[in-house]
Amino acid sequence: MNAVVQCVNSTPGLSEFLVHLDCTSYSGEPTHGETVQELAAIVKALWSGRHKSESLHDLKNAMGRRHACFRDSAQQDAHEFLLCLLNSLHEELTDVSRKQMLREQDNDGVPDSRAIKLLQDDSQSSSQSPISNLFGGQYKSTLRCVSCGNQSAKFEAFSHLSVPMPARASQCSLHECIQLFVEGDTISGWTCPECQSSDGATKRLDIRRLPPVLIIHIQRFYNDGAWKKNQSSVLFPLKNLDMSPHLATEDAHQQHHRYHLYGVVNHYGSMDSGHYTAFCRAPNTDRWHKYDDHQVHERSGGSVQSSAGYLLFYSAIDQRL
Numbered sequence: 001m002n003a004v005v006q007c008v009n010s011t012p013g014l015s016e017f018l019v020h021l022d023c024t025s026y027s028g029e030p031t032h033g034e035t036v037q038e039l040a041a042i043v044k045a046l047w048s049g050r051h052k053s054e055s056l057h058d059l060k061n062a063m064g065r066r067h068a069c070f071r072d073s074a075q076q077d078a079h080e081f082l083l084c085l086l087n088s089l090h091e092e093l094t095d096v097s098r099k100q101m102l103r104e105q106d107n108d109g110v111p112d113s114r115a116i117k118l119l120q121d122d123s124q125s126s127s128q129s130p131i132s133n134l135f136g137g138q139y140k141s142t143l144r145c146v147s148c149g150n151q152s153a154k155f156e157a158f159s160h161l162s163v164p165m166p167a168r169a170s171q172c173s174l175h176e177c178i179q180l181f182v183e184g185d186t187i188s189g190w191t192c193p194e195c196q197s198s199d200g201a202t203k204r205l206d207i208r209r210l211p212p213v214l215i216i217h218i219q220r221f222y223n224d225g226a227w228k229k230n231q232s233s234v235l236f237p238l239k240n241l242d243m244s245p246h247l248a249t250e251d252a253h254q255q256h257h258r259y260h261l262y263g264v265v266n267h268y269g270s271m272d273s274g275h276y277t278a279f280c281r282a283p284n285t286d287r288w289h290k291y292d293d294h295q296v297h298e299r300s301g302g303s304v305q306s307s308a309g310y311l312l313f314y315s316a317i318d319q320r321l
């Protein structure tokens with residue numbers, strides 16, 4: 001939990017947003033959800049320099065009220081925690097934007113029917129939040145029937161890329177993992193609506209839009225009868241990760257495609273007993289720190305690339321946040 005929060009705190013744009021967030025309205029009533037408030041409190045304390053590591057107890061309790069898996073003290077997967085955290089923040093902040101829109105609409109004397117439509121409308125504009133603006137991308141998912149070749153495609157939003165590792169390699173590059181992700185998988189048990197065959201389909205994911213902040217989850221844990229961890233090392237760049245070869249659009253160079261690394265969540269150990277740490281780069285510098293529970297140490301950039309890398313946080317170098 002601490003490792004994930006340190007990387008979230010180092011996210012350009014997000015930490016500034018949380019530090020300047022006014023969580024109470026003029027009447028003193030809380031205007032944001034409790035996950036947003038608890039995370040904002042932690043980020044403000046970290047930035048004030050008063051605490052090197054703030055207690056995460058209140059944030060965990062707030063998460064536990066939304067997600068059953070965080071109610072006890074059992075160890076949870078950092079990837080799972082990050083997704084739940086981003087989802088909670090997105091939902092709470094989307095809700096706020098909608099209420100604000102409604103209030104503004106009310107002030108302008110817009111009829112109630114339109115306000116109600118705004119609430120019900122699940123279109124992209126009303127489901128945006130600072131979270132989806134920062135981390136949200138889009139890919140086209142195409143299913144192709146292995147029997148008749150019939151294809152069906154749909155566009156899906158993503159908040160991170162969860163990339164597989166090559167099965168039998170002691171070392172691979174991040175680009176190879178992303179390539180495997182794009183090429184997709186074979187879906188067994190899928191029934192074709194065209195030829196009714198249940199021989200399955202191949203799935204391909206074409207990345208159409210990349211976000212200002214790109215989170216990459218390396219799928220180290222896999223199940224072949226029992227859960228295991230792939231300990232192979234993935235070589236990922238600290239600077240100039242070029243995603244344009246993986247973008248399935250003609251305007252790849254006009255959108256976010258070059259990234260610098262600013263955070264890594266590491267997983268050490270096995271499936272059953274593991275330990276998480278984080279590497280974070282101080283904003284606008286090349287200085288890296290290692291966060292290991294309550295200990296913080298400066299580290300060279302070279303030590304950031306290790307076989308423990310599990311969640312990678314990249315920010316676009318062409319973004320101005």
Ligand SMILES: [Zn+2]
Pocket residue numbers: 145146147148149150192193194195196197
């Ligand atoms: Zn078919």
